[in-house]
Ligand code: ADP
């Protein structure tokens with residue numbers, strides 16, 4: 172029997188309630204204030220906290236502890252240490268010191284550092300992020316940490332996120348004080364909706380492409396795909412339902428508020444959405460979510476695919492990053508207010524986001540750039556590669572009238588004269604949401620739809636937080652100097668909205684005319700990962716991150732290199748896997764099959780039966796096999812022709828290697844459709860997408 176949900180929820184988390192119960196009052200208070208101020212913990216205090224954590228963890232069955240961090244590999248890292256400490260009498264005692272809690276020293280040399288390693292010592296350390304609770308997973312006490320090199324360069328995804336949250340808080344507090352608000356901290360809130368595929372483990376095992384690359388590199392379309400639209404929100408298969416129940420329990424134990432679960436558009440595609448949380452916690456939780464999806468799937472005889480495009484011809488998977496900002500008192504700053512003053516404040520924050528997205532379109536695009544996501548963006552199932560904002564008709568009309576100083580007319584509503592202090596109520600109705608927009612205002616938050624399903628959302632939120640911090644800084648600078656705030660505010664809003672109107676687009680992002688229109692507007696269209704990544708270190712972007720204390724120029728260069736390297740490696744592995752499957756599985760299967768038909772034709776001929784159509788079949792398969800051998804050779808040659816220099820290699824991978832892979836795939840898929848099922852060396856799309 173499952174425990175009651177409230178009992179289960181957070182039972183594996185060293186949270187507020189546990190701290191209060193287990194820490195001496197003064198220690199608890201001191202810890203709380205350190206957390207609130209985002210400061211480091213004093214050594215003496217840490218000792219007491221560590222001891223309480225250890226006792227709690229051991230009671231829950233834990234034997235080990237680990238610093239849990241998010242290096243640039245894209246997955247979380249952990250190095251387990253047992254609590255044991257030897258005693259002179261040959262026994263052990265269970266120990267965990269304050270020092271071990273605050274700081275860990277994993278060997279940094281095997282993590283990607285993109286050039287930083289050459290310049291600096293590879294040694295690094297991890298430092299506890301006390302704003303994210305410790306938790307127990309696999310009998311191990313996990314301590315969420317940031318990861319830096321000894322010379323101070325950051326080596327992870329978490330540190331810049333914490334810094335960017337600090338940056339936006341600082342600027343938002345300045346702006347809010349202009350509105351007479353006494354706020355000391357502002358946080359960014361994030362709710363990531365996670366899409367994924369579940370397939371049968373037996374099928375997965377027979378597909379080297381899924382095992383090695385996470386996606387199918389071959390596969391003819393299934394006779395049935397997603398055209399009946401019968402999967403989306405459809406009733407959930409019992410086997411999947413059992414998986415989701417188990418998953419919910421695991422997530423709840425970790426204090427992750429998994430809330431919404433439903434089927435998605437593609438067959439065997441699903442979605443999981445938690446209730447939103449502070450950006451760094453949402454990021455930690457999403458990382459844990461992805462890990463649990465995989466682990467729990469395993470237990471149910473499934474494999475969970477988090478790749479952005481596991482199957483050609485059906486939708487891929489994304490991760491919608493719902494984002495907003497709210498004060499420490501819980502006021503959502505993107506919620507249109509009920510009073511005129513709140514409306515003006517809302518409009519200023521809205522304008523800040525609009526300006527940020529326009530000024531740093533490239534950064535948002537870069538934050539979602541990967542080999543996997545290239546299959547989605549711009550592919551008529553996911554947002555285009557062009558960044559634009561959807562605000563809906565109502566808010567558009569408001570913005571138009573603000574810019575032009577004209578009257579505001581909404582359908583069926585009274586005409587009104589609006590200044591920033593008189594804003595009509597903006598309906599929080601999400602029903603007419605434009606699914607083709609990459610960045611949509613959804614009533615009281617923005618939904619950024621470009622991230623890929625396998626992404627760590629830290630990067631996207633670093634970009635968003637920092638870009639918005641920059642807008643707010645510019646606004647605060649100007650408004651603080653103004654003699655008459657009430658007069659300066661509408662002027663600023665009007666001017667900035669007019670300046671950034673080009674980024675607003677309510678139309679169909681999938682239409683063929685949008686890229687042309689976007690080009691006229693001067694919006695960027697960074698179609699592929701290599702094309703996008705090289706803009707990361709553009710001067711304006713380096714200036715931004717340096718100004719807000721997020722990255723040094725060197726750290727940015729290293730991140731650009733890591734991303735480009737990763738792109739090249741992914742494509743290289745895909746190409747090598749394609750080659751291996753072609754040579755060892757597909758071409759031999761085709762040869763065997765045509766030889767078998769030939770033998771049967773020959774046998775028939777010997778007893779005087781003519782089989783002219785079967786002879787044609789042998790001919791056809793033989794010709795296709797020949798063509799496939801040629802395509803395989805061409806792919807081999809493409810791989811061998813890789814240039815050495817990084818940027819050239821990435822562009823080459825995109826332009827040459829992917830093409831050569833696709834060419835070979837076309838022929839292989841054609842063969843699959845013509846060959847006896849028994850003779851095909853791996854499960855088909857229909858096998859994988861439709862199971863019971
Ligand atoms: P839909 O699929 O209709 O877009 P979901 O309910 O699946 O919506 O997901 C919406 C997500 O947005 C949830 O994770 C929710 O918690 C989150 N969300 C709601 N309000 C905020 C907010 N103020 N800040 C950040 N995220 C939010």
Ligand code: MG
Pocket residue numbers: 364431442444
């Ligand atoms: Mg959803």
